[in-house]
Every structure is written in structure tokens, then in C-alpha cells.
Amino acid sequence: MKAHRLAAHATGLLALSLLAAIPAQAQGGRWTPAWGASQMRVDGANADKLAKAGPATIRQFVRLTATGKTIRLRVSNLTGTTPLRIGAASIGLATTGQSSVAAPVPVRFDGQAEVIVPPGADLYSDPAALPVQAGADVAVSLFFPDAVTAPTGHAAARGTTFLIAGDATRRTTVADAQGIGGWWSLSDVEVQDAVQRRTIVTIGDSITDGYGIADNSNARWPDVLARRLAAVPTTRGFSVVNAGIGGNRVLLDGLGPNLMARFDRDVIARPGVSHAVLLEGVNDLGVLTREHPVDAAAHQAIVRQITGAYRQLAERAHAHGIRLIVGTITPFQGSDYYHPGPETEADRQAINRFIRTSDLFDGMIDFDQVVRDPARPDHLRPAYDSGDHLHPSMAGYRAMAEAVPLSLFTRP
Numbered sequence: 155m156k157a158h159r160l161a162a163h164a165t166g167l168l169a170l171s172l173l174a175a176i177p178a179q180a181q182g183g184r185w186t187p188a189w190g191a192s193q194m195r196v197d198g199a200n201a202d203k204l205a206k207a208g209p210a211t212i213r214q215f216v217r218l219t220a221t222g223k224t225i226r227l228r229v230s231n232l233t234g235t236t237p238l239r240i241g242a243a244s245i246g247l248a249t250t251g252q253s254s255v256a257a258p259v260p261v262r263f264d265g266q267a268e269v270i271v272p273p274g275a276d277l278y279s280d281p282a283a284l285p286v287q288a289g290a291d292v293a294v295s296l297f298f299p300d301a302v303t304a305p306t307g308h309a310a311a312r313g314t315t316f317l318i319a320g321d322a323t324r325r326t327t328v329a330d331a332q333g334i335g336g337w338w339s340l341s342d343v344e345v346q347d348a349v350q351r352r353t354i355v356t357i358g359d360s361i362t363d364g365y366g367i368a369d370n371s372n373a374r375w376p377d378v379l380a381r382r383l384a385a386v387p388t389t390r391g392f393s394v395v396n397a398g399i400g401g402n403r404v405l406l407d408g409l410g411p412n413l414m415a416r417f418d419r420d421v422i423a424r425p426g427v428s429h430a431v432l433l434e435g436v437n438d439l440g441v442l443t444r445e446h447p448v449d450a451a452a453h454q455a456i457v458r459q460i461t462g463a464y465r466q467l468a469e470r471a472h473a474h475g476i477r478l479i480v481g482t483i484t485p486f487q488g489s490d491y492y493h494p495g496p497e498t499e500a501d502r503q504a505i506n507r508f509i510r511t512s513d514l515f516d517g518m519i520d521f522d523q524v525v526r527d528p529a530r531p532d533h534l535r536p537a538y539d540s541g542d543h544l545h546p547s548m549a550g551y552r553a554m555a556e557a558v559p560l561s562l563f564t565r566p
Contacts, residue, residue: 185425186348188220188286190355190395191308191337192420193276194410195233198309200334203317205303209241211322212338213255213295213331214315215248217372219380220393221288222345227261227279229296230341231271233306238271238339241299244323245284245343248291253316254327255293259284276341286345288384288393294340295323307338310363310400313370342395342424350393353426354383354563357417358433361484362398366540366547373548374398376431378555389560395424403437404463414463422474429563430471433481433521435460436544439501440492453497457504468514477516479562482506484525487532488543499532517562524557525550 204210225245231238244258262280263269271277286292297320315338316331356362356376364374380394397420401409410416413434421430442448442456464480471478483502487494506522509515525546527535534543538550546554 183346185344185346186220186350186393187353187395187424188218188343188345188393189216190342190424192397192399192410192416193230193232193306193308193341194399196305196307196309196336200336201305203334204305205301207317207319208301209299209320211295211297211318212315213253213293213318213328214337214340215291215293215313216343217291218286218343219288220345220348220350221286222348223283223285224281224346225284225286226281226344227294227340228276228342229271229339230276230306231273231339232276234273234304236273239300240269240271240296242267242297242321242323243279244295245282246293248293253331256326258295258324258326281346288350296339297321297323305338307336309336311335311337312364312367351391351426352428353393353395353424354429354431355395355397355421355424355427356431357397357420359398359402359437360400361545362396362433363400365400365545373551375551375554378552379558382555383560386560388564392563401437402434404434404460405438408437417467417470421476427476429477429479431479431481432467435483435505436486439498440486440494443494443498444492453501457501460505461508465514479517479519480509480515481519482509482522484521485532485534486544491542491544519558521554524553
């Protein structure tokens with residue numbers, strides 16, 4: 155018995171010595187996502203700009219939803235086919251001047267300024283001391299020493315992003331910058347020991363991604379929801395991450411990987427996620443008949459497949475202790491992009507009926523009821539229509555956020 159006690163004592167001393175060797179910032183601290191974006195391959199004119207820029211810095215601005223004194227970045231090469239070299243990185247509080255940042259703080263990786271991100275991988279930075287408040291805008295600058303020919307990022311930042319020649323990560327102002335749009339190789343900004351202890355991920359398509367809002371307005375419905383949560387003492391402990399992708403579908407790849415393929419990475423893999431709010435399916439319905447009509451069997455199949463996918467997502471969320479809240483699909487009759495017919499509207503109604511009556515989910519938000527036109531329920535209300543009869547206006551997004559019962563997040 156005495157030998158056992160001595161062995162246990164020795165083991166304990168070894169554990170304590172190993173713990174002492176770990177930097178104090180790495181011991182214990184709990185991380186909360188303060189901002190995030192779903193990663194995908196970025197193509198088009200902005201990607202061409204980056205590829206031709208040579209050694210260059212991307213300075214991107216994001217709004218945080220958590221408060222704390224220490225941050226870390228998660229950088230991404232998710233869609234890359236070759237290693238991505240980041241030569242330097244920094245973060246700092248944004249100032250009122252366009253493209254300006256107050257006293258950029260260097261961000262390191264295993265103590266080094268440079269890091270190689272393997273193809274298909276994400277990497278965390280070391281913790282960096284930077285006091286931040288929920289609602290603050292920060293600038294994250296990443297220096298790419300090599301041409302980036304297959305960039306990972308999020309094309310629809312709906313805000314100001316800059317491309318600067320050379321390493322500008324330590325500069326406060328960049329008068330020589332050119333606008334590029336999007337977020338690049340930046341998956342998350344996390345805060346250690348934040349005031350906010352739980353995270354809500356809103357996951358969906360362009361309606362969650364905020365199509366149609368004014369740049370830098372932060373007027374997406376998840377943005378408005380985050381401000382509502384922060385204003386109420388009982389929900390002030392939640393941060394919000396927007397995992398919307400424009401054009402995204404539940405079942406098939408489109409713009410970005412399909413919802414079933416990305417749910418684990420965008421929701422489950424983030425630390426501290428307690429709730430996911432899902433609003434997706436309109437693109438699956440719209441694409442089905444966009445080019446030509448389909449038969450009744452195809453309509454029945456799409457309803458069965460989408461509702462079956464919802465079941466799978468509920469199982470996966472619940473297996474990780476995450477509550478899944480599902481929103482009804484909003485109207486899109488009159489859309490010139492999809493030109494849906496009565497059969498597509500019947501599909502939408504069938505899926506919404508499933509959402510409203512199923513006992514699989516931990517809550518339901520009736521976005522359809524909020525934004526539909528009482529006179530023509532298969533259309534968006536005119537005041538909430540951006541003009542394309544598919545995406546809500548900024549007033550519509552605000553109405554959606556204001557209709558979310560905050561009690562969904564405080565139920566025991």
C-alpha cells in the first residue's frame with residue numbers, strides 16, 4: 155500500500171512539473187468564438203487580384219461578439235491543394251479611418267512569425283494579448299509571401315477588405331491599399347475566458363449570409379440577433395458566429411460545400427457551441443426546377459431528402475450536446491432567378507409543415523410567417539422584399555432577428 159502511495163505521489167509531482175512547463179496562457183483557458191466565417195474556395199476577379207499581387211498583405215475587418223483580454227486566430231487552407239505560407243500576421247482594433255488600425259499586435263504560431271498551413275487544414279495561432287469588447291471591429295492582417303493561386307476564404311464579407319503590396323501587417327495606415335472584398339484564409343477569431351461562455355452558430359445560405367445589405371452595415375439578421383442578445387442580461391453570455399454561405403444547398407454542393415458536408419466543421423468543431431440555428435433549403439427547391447419542370451416523383455423526393463437531412467443534423471447536433479433550432483423557409487414566388495411554380499411552393503409548404511410539427515428539434519423560428527405577404531403568402535411582404543422576391547431587405551432581416559424568441563436560448 156505504501157509503495158502505491160509513493161508511486162502516486164511521484165506521478166503527481168511529474169504531472170505538476172509538466173504543467174509548470176506549459177505557458178500560463180495555455181493552462182486551462184477556455185476559448186469562445188467571437189467571430190467566424192464558413193470557408194470555401196474563392197474564385198473570380200478578387201482571387202485573380204490576389205494571385206497576381208505577388209508578396210502582399212490582406213487586411214480584413216470583422217466585428218466581434220465576445221469580450222475578453224486574449225485572442226487567437228484560426229487560419230485556413232481548407233480548399234488549397236498545396237501548402238499555404240503565411241509570412242506574418244497581426245490583429246488590432248479598427249479605428250475610424252478607412253483601412254486603419256490602432257497599434258497592430260503581432261500574432262505568432264508556435265512562437266514564430268511564419269507558418270505553413272497544410273492543404274485542407276486549419277491552424278490556430280498562439281494566444282495574443284489584446285483586450286476586446288463585444289461589438290468591436292478588429293482588423294486582421296495576413297501577409298502572403300507567395301502568390302496564392304487557390305485561395306480559401308469567404309467571398310461575401312459585405313465589408314471593406316484591402317490588398318497591400320508587401321508585408322503591411324505592422325502598419326497602422328495603408329494609404330496605398332486597393333479594395334479587394336471578401337475574407338481570406340481567416341476562419342475564426344476566438345477570445346480566451348470571455349464574458350460570453352456559450353456560442354450560437356447561425357448556419358444557412360445567402361439569407362443568413364446577408365445578401366443585399368449595405369457594406370459595413372453589419373445588418374444581417376444574425377448581426378441584429380447578436381445585438382439583441384447582448385442587450386439582455388439573461389442572454390448576454392452568448393456569442394454569435396455566422397456560418398452562412400450564399401447559394402448554399404442542404405443536399406448538393408453549389409457555392410461552397412453542401413450543408414451536410416460542412417455541418418460538423420462549421421458547427422460541431424467550434425468550441426463552446428451550445429445552439430445552432432438552421433435556415434436552409436430554398437436553393438435546393440429553386441435549383442430543382444430552375445432549368446426545366448420535373449415530375450411529381452422528383453418533387454416528393456426533394457421534400458423527403460431535405461426533411462431526412464434535417465433529421466440527420468438533429469442527431470449529429472444532439473450527439474455533441476448542441477441544441478438545433480430550425481427556421482421555416484421563406485417565400486420566393488416571383489423570383490426571376492428561380493421562377494418557382496405552384497409545385498415548388500407546395501414543396502416549401504410541406505417542408506415548413508414538417509419543421510413546425512416535428513418533435514426532433516429544440517425550437518422553431520417561423521421566419522416564413524414573419525416576412526410573408528398576408529395578401530399573397532407565397533410572396534415576400536413588399537416592405538421586406540429586397541426587390542428580387544427571394545432575399546429579404548434590410549428591414550426584412552431586422553424583422554427576422556426581432557422575431558427570434560430569446561427564450562429559445564435560456565431554456566434549461
